[in-house]
Amino acid sequence: MLSEDLSRIARMHGVEFGHMPTVPQTVEDVYYPQFDAAVRAEAAAMAKHYEVFYSLEKSIRELVAQTIEAAEKREDWWASTRVPSNIQADVASRIQKELDAGVTRRSLDELDYTTFGELSVIIAANWDIFGGLFNSKKAVEKVMASLNALRNPIAHCSPLAEDEELRLQLTVRDWFRLME
Known part of the structure; x- marks a missing residue:
């Protein structure tokens, strides 16, 4: 007491x-x-951009998986011809590298090991099933390329310039507009 x-x-x-x-x-x-207060402040400002991009990338992966699963009518579509063989090989190499490092695998889903650029290639390579979701293949490739360029400073701990913050906001809007 x-x-x-x-x-x-x-x-x-x-x-x-x-x-x-x-x-x-x-x-x-x-x-x-x-850590220096300026670095901590910069990290806090960048956190919102990371959160947006994390959410976007996860949702694009989910869209890719659901679309291909529906087309293939099976969940084990990864090894199908829907995924270019060079992407399958690169993903297998990333998984093995992770296993060799002795760290916990980030995921049991191979799609989680694809780069953002590879997601764009998978969509373009399967336009026969993605074309009904988007209004233009060329626009998808353009927006995905822009997002990929914007992803680099976010993923590699560099601040986004003010113009690039605006570009990120507009490009995310463009992504969702592609699906209207």
Whole structure:
């Protein structure tokens, strides 16, 4: 009861009496404050762009998977002729590299190992099934190329220039407009 009373008083007054074992601090708590404030502010500003791109890329992967699964009428479509053999080989190499590194696989789905550019190639190579979803193959290729260029600074920890922030917003709008 004494310990609970001390804890309540400590919370009320914002003090620490040292009567309870301390909770070990996380790496973030210990090391993050040591980064320069300007770098932390830049990271916070870039986080919103990463979140947009993460969501977009995941949704495009889902669209690709669902569209090909529906066309092939099977879930194990990856090894089909729908995915160019060079992309299958590159993905197999990335998976093996991850396994050889001894880290946890990021996914059991091969599509999660494709690059953004490879997603564009898969869509273009299967225009017979994607053409009904989009209004122009050339526009899809153009928007995907633009998104791929915008992805690089986001994925490689470089700030987006003000014009590129605007370009990202417009290009995301363009992506969704392609499906109208």
